[in-house]
Amino acid sequence: MRVQVCYFAALREAVGRPAEVLDVPAGARVADLASLLEARHPALVAHRHGLRYAVAERFAGLDTPLAEGVEVALIPPVSGG
DSSP states (O other): OEEEEEEOTHHHHHHTSSEEEEEOOTTOBHHHHHHHHHHHOGGGGGGOTTOEEEETTEEEOTTOBOOTTOEEEEEOOOOOO
């Protein structure tokens, strides 16, 4: 199945693009996608801790299942004031 992955802030810089469409196996979860993305873009490994995922515009855990055509956003930690 296909999912759209959106990268924000430093993650966008790390992978060199704002988004991409990927094929993932049927029944995949966010954790499966995370592993696939780290293999595809090794620079993401440095951002692993503190990274948040949003599936269909809702924050999601690693065990969240993915569906055909869903948008998954990778959001790095944010600081500021």
